[in-house]
Amino acid sequence: MATPQQLQLHAPLSGVLMPLDLVPDPVFSSRVIGDGVCIDPTSNALCAPLAGVVSNVQASGHAISITDDNGVQVLMHIGLDTVNLAGKGFTRLVEEGQQVDVGQTLIEFDADFVALNARSLLTLMLVVSGEPFTWLTPSSGLVDSGQPLLSLNPVERTSQTPVPEEGDAVFSKPVTLANPNGLHARPAAVFAQAAKGFSASIYLHKKQESANAKSLVAIMALQTAHGDVVQVSAAGPEAEAAIAVLADLLLTGCGETVVSAQVQAEVQAKPMEAQSLTVLRGVCASSGSAFGQVVQIAEQKLEVNEFGATQQVERDHLSRGLAEASVALQQLRENAKGSAQADIFKAHQELLEDPGLLEAAHVLIDEGKSAGFAWRAATESTATLFKSLGNALLVERAADLSDVGQRVLKLILGIRDQVMELPEGAILIAEQLTPSQTAGLDTRKVLGFATVGGGATSHVAILARASGLPAICGLPAQVLTLANGTQVLLDADKGELQLDPDLEAIEQLRTRRQLQRQRQQHELAHASLAACTRDGHHVEVTANIASLAEAEQAVAQGGEGVGLLRSEFLYLDRNHAPSHDEQASTYSAIAKALGPARNLVVRTLDVGGDKPLAYVPMDSETNPFLGLRGIRLCLERPQLLRDQFRAILSSAGLARLHIMLPMVTQLSELRLARQLLEEEALALGLTELPKLGIMIEVPAAALMADLFAPEVDFFSIGTNDLTQYTLAMDRDHPRLASQADSFHPSVLRLIAGTVKAAHAHGKWVGVCGAMASETLAVPLLLGLGVDELSASVPLIPAIKAAVREVDLTDCRAIAQQVLGLESAEQVREALRLYHEATVDTSRVLEN
Numbered sequence: 001m002a003t004p005q006q007l008q009l010h011a012p013l014s015g016v017l018m019p020l021d022l023v024p025d026p027v028f029s030s031r032v033i034g035d036g037v038c039i040d041p042t043s044n045a046l047c048a049p050l051a052g053v054v055s056n057v058q059a060s061g062h063a064i065s066i067t068d069d070n071g072v073q074v075l076m077h078i079g080l081d082t083v084n085l086a087g088k089g090f091t092r093l094v095e096e097g098q099q100v101d102v103g104q105t106l107i108e109f110d111a112d113f114v115a116l117n118a119r120s121l122l123t124l125m126l127v128v129s130g131e132p133f134t135w136l137t138p139s140s141g142l143v144d145s146g147q148p149l150l151s152l153n154p155v156e157r158t159s160q161t162p163v164p165e166e167g168d169a170v171f172s173k174p175v176t177l178a179n180p181n182g183l184h185a186r187p188a189a190v191f192a193q194a195a196k197g198f199s200a201s202i203y204l205h206k207k208q209e210s211a212n213a214k215s216l217v218a219i220m221a222l223q224t225a226h227g228d229v230v231q232v233s234a235a236g237p238e239a240e241a242a243i244a245v246l247a248d249l250l251l252t253g254c255g256e257t258v259v260s261a262q263v264q265a266e267v268q269a270k271p272m273e274a275q276s277l278t279v280l281r282g283v284c285a286s287s288g289s290a291f292g293q294v295v296q297i298a299e300q301k302l303e304v305n306e307f308g309a310t311q312q313v314e315r316d317h318l319s320r321g322l323a324e325a326s327v328a329l330q331q332l333r334e335n336a337k338g339s340a341q342a343d344i345f346k347a348h349q350e351l352l353e354d355p356g357l358l359e360a361a362h363v364l365i366d367e368g369k370s371a372g373f374a375w376r377a378a379t380e381s382t383a384t385l386f387k388s389l390g391n392a393l394l395v396e397r398a399a400d401l402s403d404v405g406q407r408v409l410k411l412i413l414g415i416r417d418q419v420m421e422l423p424e425g426a427i428l429i430a431e432q433l434t435p436s437q438t439a440g441l442d443t444r445k446v447l448g449f450a451t452v453g454g455g456a457t458s459h460v461a462i463l464a465r466a467s468g469l470p471a472i473c474g475l476p477a478q479v480l481t482l483a484n485g486t487q488v489l490l491d492a493d494k495g496e497l498q499l500d501p502d503l504e505a506i507e508q509l510r511t512r513r514q515l516q517r518q519r520q521q522h523e524l525a526h527a528s529l530a531a532c533t534r535d536g537h538h539v540e541v542t543a544n545i546a547s548l549a550e551a552e553q554a555v556a557q558g559g560e561g562v563g564l565l566r567s568e569f570l571y572l573d574r575n576h577a578p579s580h581d582e583q584a585s586t587y588s589a590i591a592k593a594l595g596p597a598r599n600l601v602v603r604t605l606d607v608g609g610d611k612p613l614a615y616v617p618m619d620s621e622t623n624p625f626l627g628l629r630g631i632r633l634c635l636e637r638p639q640l641l642r643d644q645f646r647a648i649l650s651s652a653g654l655a656r657l658h659i660m661l662p663m664v665t666q667l668s669e670l671r672l673a674r675q676l677l678e679e680e681a682l683a684l685g686l687t688e689l690p691k692l693g694i695m696i697e698v699p700a701a702a703l704m705a706d707l708f709a710p711e712v713d714f715f716s717i718g719t720n721d722l723t724q725y726t727l728a729m730d731r732d733h734p735r736l737a738s739q740a741d742s743f744h745p746s747v748l749r750l751i752a753g754t755v756k757a758a759h760a761h762g763k764w765v766g767v768c769g770a771m772a773s774e775t776l777a778v779p780l781l782l783g784l785g786v787d788e789l790s791a792s793v794p795l796i797p798a799i800k801a802a803v804r805e806v807d808l809t810d811c812r813a814i815a816q817q818v819l820g821l822e823s824a825e826q827v828r829e830a831l832r833l834y835h836e837a838t839v840d841t842s843r844v845l846e847n
Helices: 111-117 185-195 216-221 239-251 259-268 311-334 339-351 355-366 371-388 392-413 435-439 459-467 477-481 503-525 548-556 580-594 631-636 638-649 667-683 699-703 705-711 719-727 745-760 775-783 793-804 808-819 824-838 841-846
Strands: 008-010 015-018 035-041 045-047 052-057 063-067 073-077 090-092 105-109 123-127 133-135 141-143 148-152 201-206 209-212 229-235 279-281 283-286 289-297 426-430 446-451 471-473 487-491 496-498 540-545 561-566 599-603 656-661 691-696 714-717 764-767 788-792
Touching: 035 148, 052 105, 052 216, 063 216, 073 216, 123 148, 185 216, 185 239, 209 216, 229 239, 283 459, 289 446, 289 503, 311 339, 311 355, 311 371, 311 392, 339 392, 339 435, 355 371, 371 392, 392 435, 426 477, 435 459, 446 487, 459 471, 487 503, 503 793, 540 548, 540 599, 540 793, 548 561, 548 580, 548 793, 561 580, 561 788, 580 599, 580 638, 631 638, 631 667, 638 656, 638 667, 656 667, 656 714, 667 691, 667 705, 691 699, 699 705, 699 719, 699 745, 705 714, 705 745, 714 745, 719 745, 745 764, 745 808, 745 824, 775 793, 775 808, 775 824, 788 793, 808 824
Parallel strands: 289 426, 426 446, 446 471, 540 561, 540 788, 561 599, 599 656, 656 691, 691 714, 714 764, 764 788
Antiparallel strands: 008 148, 015 035, 015 141, 035 123, 045 105, 052 063, 063 073, 073 123, 090 105, 133 148, 201 209, 201 229, 279 496, 283 471, 289 487, 487 496
16 A cells, blocks of 8 residues: 555646646635645546545535545545536546545546636645645646646644543534535635634534534535534634634635625524624724715626637737726826825836736736636735735735736726716725725715725725725624615724614714814914923924925924934835935935924835835745844845935935934944944045934833933834734734724833933934824823824824823823723723813814
């Protein structure tokens, strides 16, 4: 009998080998089911790639699993979405439990029928049991049925049968499967993958049958169908948690988006009151509130033919679609309301020219695929790869790529976007909105939106804030079941969607919005006034910017300088480094816009890891937020930092120049950077150095502030990163973002310690993170002794007004009080009560 060391897997049919990454189905391309091969078939019979027992064959005939004597499990899946054919076009020649030999025919299929009636004929052979393998043949090109493809390497195997834990098993409530085709390969893989994450013995039950919930093959062997009633049982340390997660996964379809319509029908059949759902909670993406009616936005399904005409015809189709998309994106850039919005669509344009995407699409076209099929496969596989890397920023880029992909695909297919007739007072509800959809919203009718996906720093959130639309992301999937026309109250500041608001809440909202509008007008009219507390303490309110245009806007909004110039805007989204002249002229123009009486704080290049540069070779990192970024990257490539120092120094004398180093954790980093700066200043003949400071965004720097303070000119606290590193929570995680709160007492104590250390050595401290843009935080930060608040440009008038409303003595008292609290929620509540007790809105408006 063959051993794992000797085992070879043979091609189950003839055809063209394709990288698994290009399979236009994320469960397969991201290897949730297992690693293996994809073949675009030219034969119509599926043969056994190894000897063993048929451990499962689907009733529909589209998928079959074989297990050998050593426990190696191999799944073969003919076509994509072929489960929907319900067995038509397939002839099964073997039964479950039957012993088969290598090369034995397992299933015959009508290739023409399947190609015409299913999404694709692409056939997968996946090693479900997880053995690593090496290729015995080139991983692309033609392959013949029976040809040796892979050599499996042995692994230490654990039993697939869960070991029963001591104690009674916990059972979920019965769940009726809404999946139209039951738990076939795709949802079964998602379910098994989730089950593997729990330390528990877990089973899935259907009537009298049971399956190991961590085994894809066992789940498929249950042969579940739409409407089957199943239960999950678990025993072990994490049994309760496993039951809760897995039962919910079954209810929501195990990743199948087609389920949402089924769930919607079932939920809408019941009165909403019976579900005891009055408030759905998510994360604030754009502040504000609105009362209106639900309008569900469903994703448009596009039908794409897999095979095309000649290679040249399909290449022409693709080129034309890309060109038209670029023109449309250029129009969006020109109509953008600011540089941040324009940059989003500039990045979309650059995706259209990405050589990796274009090459992947052209390879498929050369294999006979249509332009639409090839483009969709290339974009979807890349987006899936981004999502699988566990990086929140890459997940957002995946959303951008999907948006671009759909735009081009519609143009290739000749489908024009239909303008949706929206009612007045619409609150849009969607699984996810794209940047294109958000940019095109009619703000005369749309009052706000709420989504299941997305993040608080996504491009959609940026566009929502630019449009002044309140928005929530990260809501539970139940929001997709709300009927159109349902009246809801969207309170983005609280991250809440109220499904049954009372008249009093609606009236309070209207009153609050009217006061907010009056307040904003008042703040803007007085934006040029100094930010001085009622007892005469001046605080400098400056701007966070990333362009010359924003510098000019900051001055117009009353900004007293720039507390953070994000210099990486000169380096990102391009294929080569900016020249010295380009950098120098940009810094000088920004400095001139500010003038010699205002501070200009330039942060040196903060890229690497989560923000890679195309022209700076960097290794991929498992956790880029803990990797080579900021000052670490620049000191590894000192010429990059020298070039930037030289360009920044060209603006000396035009404004009060400050240079700030990001991600500093060690004194040696500061000293080496200062040495490079001094050498560049000497080479330019400068007799006076600009002020040099560091960002406090890592707990290590905050805890050693007393050692850094003698060697810096200032500190600037980046509360976003300081919070995520202190709490070990990704600030962009849609489920954790509401907990990754800078008002957490641990973060406040680090700020307090930093200020104390700085002031002991006569140095000033600014805050340039998002916390400085929250009016609620103003008395707290003043009370902790912060000297400068650097805010988002549109919020400068509000922050200055908030300073003018308080007494420094009171601020110190409330700051000391909240340092002793135990949660961010308690801190926020204490600050709200302080605000209500000390600030008389009507008096503020009168003055």
